[in-house]
Amino acid sequence: MxxxxxxxxxxxxxxxxxxxxxxxxxxxxPFRQIHTEDGSRIRYRRVCELEDREVTQAExxxxxxxxxxxxxxxxxxxxxxxxxxxxxxxxxxxxxxxxxxxxxxxxxxxxxxxxxxxxxxxxxxxxxxxxxxxxxxxxxxxxxxxxxxxxxxxxxxxxxxxxxxxxxxIRAPQGVAPAVGVTLRDKELDLAGTLMDTLGEVDLEDLHDEYRRALEQVIAAKAAGEALPEVPEPAPGGRILDLMTALEKSVHAAKRSRGGEADEETTAKKPAAAGKKAKKRTSKSTQPTKKTSSTPRTPAKKTPAKKTAAGRHTT
Structure with missing residues (x-):
């Protein structure tokens, strides 16, 4: 070196x-500047203003x-x-x-x-x-x-x-943060944390300059007189305005990109608020079943009454 x-x-x-x-x-x-009409190189020359001539680096x-x-x-x-x-x-x-x-x-x-x-x-x-x-x-x-x-x-x-x-x-970060006050819900922060956990860590050695690789493909195709590479289709779906929906979709997308390996972990780390609501929904849905399922209890109460009351039935 x-x-x-x-x-x-x-x-x-x-x-x-x-x-x-x-x-x-x-x-x-690297790119070179060219004259678009004939493809010739554009060069910058060092010129002495007084003598109106090009000078060498040594001068x-x-x-x-x-x-x-x-x-x-x-x-x-x-x-x-x-x-x-x-x-x-x-x-x-x-x-x-x-x-x-x-x-x-x-x-x-x-x-x-x-x-x-x-x-x-x-x-x-x-x-x-x-x-x-x-x-x-x-x-x-x-x-x-x-x-x-x-x-x-x-x-x-x-x-x-x-x-x-x-x-x-170093410039102070004045005027960089949002000027309006923002209130975040715990569920939004929980989902953001879940997304971070789902994406996980990465070895920086595995990251590469994809833009440079794509640019080299375009240059190679142009040099060989071949068709230019196809541009990948954008991800389906329109603009998501709701933050919670965006977070949930991001978590699902991250899980799919990991081959579903984070499904159980993500499920286990669902926000506490969502868990409470799920419990409430479960308890409400089971309550009517408990009230209407009194048939097994009735014989259980009447059977001992028949044995001890000598033919009299108690209610």
Whole structure:
């Protein structure tokens, strides 16, 4: 893997030479822009406004534009004079429990590779210290022209680094939740819980990018001059407006998708309110039977009366 940053981890007075490599990769199907009339490629060229000519990458530098439009060129030599220790160092500033990090802050992921034989022992020391403490390291470093906050944690036998958004880069969720008040019934929450239990858990390794696969089928058909794949028919049924009906149908659909394996479990976890109503309906339906089925009881009462009353009948 090609390194994108070289430097060192600063762990107190311990320095650990490392290289930073990407921990993730994109499998997105790339598209090119074309001219729809003739299919030719659309390309973007770097043109100097003053000379009105295309320039090479070697001729391109960076600059800061001031508020009044003044252009201030900035060279790599200028950036080497940054009065900042994190320019070439991942500076650990604290250790925290992992659950203290808001997932909203997580950004890109990297692996930190020990650089050379001298880095092996301090690298292992930091890794094992993180394991034993069950904490993550919070650090700062510079990448891509800006200082970043990051989190170091252990993944298998490696140290991974997640760049974090600064707290002031996280927007507050104001205006996101429904503005109107909503009252939920216990039965609705019970059914939602039943649906969650029926859907169950999943191994993330079993999940795949179905959109990419479908897109590759379309591209392959176009390349071979074949008919495009048929679009699956949408699920039957119109829009369901009633929340309870939607939940019940979702539970049944989830059970069917699991091959009916959750039937007994779902039945056992029916909402308590529904169970009470079922009991009431059962008791009501059996009461008339008890009242009209007095025939067996009558002989039972009259038989001892005949034996003890000497021919007299008691009622």
């Amino acid at each position: 090609r390194s994108i940053w070289n430097g060192a981890i600063s762990f107190g007075l311990v320095s650990i030479p490392i290289k930073v490599v990407n921990a993730t990769e994109s499998h997105t199907v 391109i530098g960076k600059a800061y534009e001031d508020a009044d439009g003044t252009i201030i060129p900035i060279t790599d030599e200028d950036l080497a004079h940054l009065p900042l220790s994190t320019a070439r160092t991942i500076d650990i500033v604290a250790f925290l429990p992992a659950d203290r990090i808001d997932p909203l802050q997580l950004d890109s992921a990297y692996y930190l590779v020990a650089s050379g034989v001298r880095a092996a022992k301090p690298y292992t020391l930091l890794r094992e210290a993180l394991k034993r403490s069950r904490r993550v390291a919070i650090a700062k470093f510079v990448l891509g022209g800006r200082e970043r906050l990051c989190m170091l944690r252990v993944v298998d036998d490696a140290i991974a680094m997640h760049s974090l958004l600064w707290p002031d880069e």
